[in-house]
Amino acid sequence: xxxxxxxHPDTPTSPIGTPGKGHHAEQFGSREQQVFARSFGMWVFIAxxxxxxxxxxxxxxxxxxxxxxxxxxxxxxxxxxxGTVNTAVLLTSxxxxxxxxxxxxxxxxxxxxxxxxxxxxxxxxxxxxxxxxGYEYHGEFAEHLFPGAGFRPEGVLDDRLRGGMELFFLLYxxxxxxxxxxxxxxxxACLWLAAxxxxxxxxxxxxxxxxxxxxLAGLYWHFVDVVWVFLYPLLYLVGRAxx
Amino acid sequence: xxxxxxxxxxxxxxxxxxxxxxxGAAWLRLGWVxxxxxxxxxxxxALLVALVFMRLRxAHGLxxxxxxxxxxxxxxxxxxxxTDYATRTDVPAxxxxxxxxxxxxxxxxxx
Numbered sequence: 001x002x003x004x005x006x007x008h009p010d011t012p013t014s015p016i017g018t019p020g021k022g023h024h025a026e027q028f029g030s031r032e033q034q035v036f037a038r039s040f041g042m043w044v045f046i047a048x049x050x051x052x053x054x055x056x057x058x059x060x061x062x063x064x065x066x067x068x069x070x071x072x073x074x075x076x077x078x079x080x081x082x083g084t085v086n087t088a089v090l091l092t093s094x095x096x097x098x099x100x101x102x103x104x105x106x107x108x109x110x111x112x113x114x115x116x117x118x119x120x121x122x123x124x125x126x127x128x129x130x131x132x133x134g135y136e137y138h139g140e141f142a143e144h145l146f147p148g149a150g151f152r153p154e155g156v157l158d159d160r161l162r163g164g165m166e167l168f169f170l171l172y173x174x175x176x177x178x179x180x181x182x183x184x185x186x187x188x189a190c191l192w193l194a195a196x197x198x199x200x201x202x203x204x205x206x207x208x209x210x211x212x213x214x215x216l217a218g219l220y221w222h223f224v225d226v227v228w229v230f231l232y233p234l235l236y237l238v239g240r241a242x243x
Numbered sequence: 244x245x246x247x248x249x250x251x252x253x254x255x256x257x258x259x260x261x262x263x264x265x266x267g268a269a270w271l272r273l274g275w276v277x278x279x280x281x282x283x284x285x286x287x288x289a290l291l292v293a294l295v296f297m298r299l300r301x302a303h304g305l306x307x308x309x310x311x312x313x314x315x316x317x318x319x320x321x322x323x324x325x326t327d328y329a330t331r332t333d334v335p336a337x338x339x340x341x342x343x344x345x346x347x348x349x350x351x352x353x354x
Contacts, residue, residue, distance in 0.1 A: 036303065043306050047313025054317045061321070062328045084266050088259060091288075095255040098296040102248055215298075222296045226289045233265060233281030241272035 035212050042216050046223045049182075053227055056175050060234060063167050070164025072239025077145055077153060077165075078172065079136045083236035086132050087228065093125035094225040097190070097218040104214035109200060112209040116197035119214065122221065123190040126183050133180055137173075145169050172235055179231060182224045189217045254295040261288050 028034040064071050100118035103111055144152040147170040156162045197209050265284040269277060294300040299307055 036305075039303075039306060040309060043309035047309050047316075050313040050317050051320070054320060058321055058324055058328075061325075065329055080266075084262070087262055091255065091258045091262065094258075094292060094296055095251060098251045099248060102251065219297055222292050225296075226292050229288045229292070230282075230285045233269070233278075233285050237265065237269035237277070237281050240269040241277065 038212055038216060039219075042219050046219065049223060053175075053178065056171060056178070057230070057234075060171050060175070063164070063171065064238075067164030067167065070161050071168050073156070073161060074153070074165035074168035074172075075235065075238035076240065077140075077143065077169075078236050079139060080236055080240065082132050082136045083232060086129050087232045089125050089129050089132070090225050090228050093122050093129070094222050096122040096125065097221040101211070101215045101218040104197075104209040104211040106209075112197050112200060115209045115214055116194040119190045119194040119197070119217070123187045123194070126187040126190070129183060130180060130187075133176065140169075146173065175231055175235065179224065179227055182227070186217070186221045186224050189220065193217050250295055254291050258288055258291060261291075 024031045024034040028037065096118050100115050100122060103118055104115040105111075106114075140146060143154065144150055147166045151162070151166045151169070153162065153165055156165065193213055197214075261284050265281055268280045268284075271277070273280070293310065299310060
């Protein structure tokens with residue numbers, strides 16, 4: 001479906017996300033109700049996403065309780081600088097997503113272009129994050145830190161310690177991988193939305209950007225940001241002060 | 244600076260200051276307090292993002308309830324699972340070498 005294709009079959013003249021003012025799909029009583037239903041649906045989705053990441057966090061909790069030394073030793077092998085810079089990159093991208101939501105509230109073609117630019121900038125910072133994450137993964141593969149038969153952290157002779165470290169890195173790759181997957185979806189959503197915003201609907205006055213669609217993409221982006229905010233201290237900051 | 248975006252900028256600055264705080268504190272040798280600081284700062288950062296960026300501060304009650312339901316359900320599952328996993332004594336895992344695992348009953352007493 002093209003970015004400017006119809007969202008609802010019953011509103012064929014309304015390009016996606018830009019139904020005329022006051023219009024609503026037939027299952028809703030009013031435009032306000034439809035807008036609220038979209039936000040509510042997004043929040044229910046985000047709440048279910050908490051539970052998607054939850055089991056991994058619980059596995060981490062179990063590992064920290066039973067292998068505290070191994071967690072500290074393994075965490076010292078992660079790239080502190082890259083993780084910290086990536087956190088700053090993601091927090092900044094969240095600001096840009098919030099600014100895009102704010103820009104989309106204004107009327108007219110100028111607001112439409114401004115929101116599109118901010119969304120592209122948000123997605124660009126997401127790509128910077130993924131690139132840096134890939135660089136980290138590359139370093140960890142080179143140091144034999146990927147769990148499996150080749151797991152050989154340097155200078156670790158104790159079997160129990162190495163086993164715990166392997167479990168830590170299993171969770172590290174699962175958590176950061178799942179997060180990167182979510183971020184990729186967010187990047188796609190931002191770019192798709194920006195592409196739709198750059199092409200105003202044909203004919204008639206420009207109704208301006210669809211602020212609800214930008215708002216919903218922003219909600220998802222902020223959620224992915226919040227997940228990383230918790231992953232950062234759990235994966236990168238354990239045992240930094242030394243054994 | 245445009246008046247309406249000032250809270251967004253200020254929140255972003257606060258988030259970066261909190262990041263510097265948690266990254267710096269991790270290098271002090273404080274024991275379990277390190278973990279407490281890391282999680283407390285993460286909680287404050289998440290609340291800032293949720294309340295300001297995700298607009299929960301002025302959101303309809305039903306939206307706040309949906310967010311809270313997710314957190315509460317996660318907490319409930321942590322508590323219920325924790326009654327087992329957090330209190331269970333350590334058992335040897337399959338990855339451990341035989342030499343590090345306690346001998347089983349009846350082994351090592353052969354002729």
